[in-house]
Each structure stands twice: as structure tokens, then as C-alpha cells.
Amino acid sequence: xxxxxxxITALLGLTLFVNAQEVEIKKVGxxxxxxxxxxxKGDIYSLNDQKLKGTIVVFMTPSCDHCIAYESxxxxxxxxxxxxxxxVIAIGPYGDNEKDYPHxxxxxxxxxxxxxxxxxxxxxxxxxxxxxxxxxxxxxxAVVLKKLKExxxxxxxxxxxxxxxxxxxxxxxxxxxxxxxxxxxSVQ
Numbered sequence: 001x002x003x004x005x006x007x008i009t010a011l012l013g014l015t016l017f018v019n020a021q022e023v024e025i026k027k028v029g030x031x032x033x034x035x036x037x038x039x040x041k042g043d044i045y046s047l048n049d050q051k052l053k054g055t056i057v058v059f060m061t062p063s064c065d066h067c068i069a070y071e072s073x074x075x076x077x078x079x080x081x082x083x084x085x086x087x088v089i090a091i092g093p094y095g096d097n098e099k100d101y102p103h104x105x106x107x108x109x110x111x112x113x114x115x116x117x118x119x120x121x122x123x124x125x126x127x128x129x130x131x132x133x134x135x136x137x138x139x140x141x142a143v144v145l146k147k148l149k150e151x152x153x154x155x156x157x158x159x160x161x162x163x164x165x166x167x168x169x170x171x172x173x174x175x176x177x178x179x180x181x182x183x184x185x186s187v188q
Contacts, residue, residue: 025135031151035130037091037123040106040113045089045121047145047152053085054146054182056175058160059136060090062112063103069166070140071116077160077175078120086144086179088120093131093139095124144178155182 026032035047035057047055058074060067078088092109094101102108106124113122125131134143134157142160145152156178161170 024133026133026154026157027135028154028157030154031148032133032145032154033151035089035091035123037095037126037130038106040110040118040122040124045123047089050087052087052147054144054152054155054179056081056086056088056179057130057134057143057145058088058090058140059093059131059134059142060140061092061094061104062108064139066138066164067140069164070160072166073160074140075116075118075120080176081179082120084179084183086182090118090120090122091125091130092122093125093128093136096126142175144175144182146182 033048035045035055037045039045056077058070058077060070060074062068074088074090081087092104092106094104095106095109098105098107109122109124112118130136134141134154140160142156142158143154144156146155147153156175158174160173160175162172162174163170
């Protein structure tokens, strides 16, 4: 009996430890407190320090062909929605790992941001903190957040639109539709 109790206690302890190591994945309807990461400009960007209605978070990497195809669309999203209170912030999932991902880490991110004259913050994720938090498995992906009194409501996670080919015009603009809905505009 005593050995069984010790074994059960050890198993319970191990289970709690493993579960504590897992990231709570956010989905539509959940809230996040903040996004705070180092930017390609060398400063710490904190979403809580911004005066906005929400934000469009785009996960993108410098070497991904699909991300390269979306660079102008991401910039256009930022220009269209920043004055309406929903600016873009981009996050590089591999930004803090130059050893394993030299083509997608901070130096490559800085170079890309300068070459393309990004007017939105480009942030380096720390140990995939936000990449895992939003269950991002490929890039580019977008997350739309609406500012609440305390934190940010996740209203959308998914593709930016339905056309990965940069030479074609998308027929469905998922992020734009979501932000327009949040701004009270009719979606057509």
C-alpha cells in the first residue's frame, strides 16, 4: 500500500510537471495580456504601450517563399488599417535563434525590414513563445487581436487571404474582412 501511494504520488507529480511545461494554446475567443518582444530596431516593443483598438499580428520569416510573396500585402494591410487603430506587427518565429536558423534570425529580419522599408514593427520571437501560443505551424499566418479593458481578444487566426500566388488577386480577404467587421463595416 505504501509503495503504491509513493508510486501514485510520483506519477501525479510527474504529470503536473509535464503539463506545466506545455503552452496554453490560444484560440478565437481567448484573451492574451500582452505581446512584448525585441524589434529589428533594437528596442523592446510592448503591445500594451500602444494606443490602438487592436492589431494584426503576422508571423513571417525572411526566407519563406510564401512570406516573400506576401510582403507587399502585409505592408498594404498596415497602411490601410494603422490609421483605423489596427496596425500590423510582424513576428519572426526564429528571430532569436541565429545558430539554427541563420536565414530567418534577427540579422536577416533587420536586413529585410530595412530593404523593404517596413513601417510596422518586426519582432523576434523568444523561444517560439508567441508562435506556440497561437499554434502557428506555417508562415505567413495572421492573428487579429481586439483591445479590451484588460488584454486582447483573439478574434481570428489563419490565412491572410485565399491567394498565395503574388501574381493573382485574392478573392477572399480573411484578415480585412475580420478587421472591417470589428470596425463596424459591412463585409462584402
